[in-house]
Amino acid sequence: MSDRITRRNEVMLKELSSLLHKHFRDESTLLTITRVAIDDDLQHGRVFFSTPDEYSRDKAEQFFRARGTRLKYLLSKRVPIRKFPELHFYYDSSLGNELRINEILDSL
Secondary structure, eight states, rough: OOHHHHHHHHHHHHHHHHHHHHHSTTTTTTEEEEEEETTTTSSSSEEEEEEEEEHHHHHHHHHHHHHHHHHHHHHHHHHHHHHOOEEEEEHHHHHHHHHHHHHHHHHH
């Protein structure tokens, strides 16, 4: 991956996390944005998030369905990209897997 793409994804991650904290503090307290991957053609962007439990995951998915368009609008005002991508939100299970592996290793 080129440095330009990496920087763009990092800026999007930082700004999206900041927006969640600033504008949606009450609704997004248990959300963590783990990764952002914008396609090279800027058509689509995948935003990966994690939550501490399944209940929070369901609430987070509802939150992104309801607020995804607003987040895209606010993000487009902060990140200067000529053609802003459609954002798609996905649950990132890697954190949960990591915690489970650590628990198993600790029990050994």
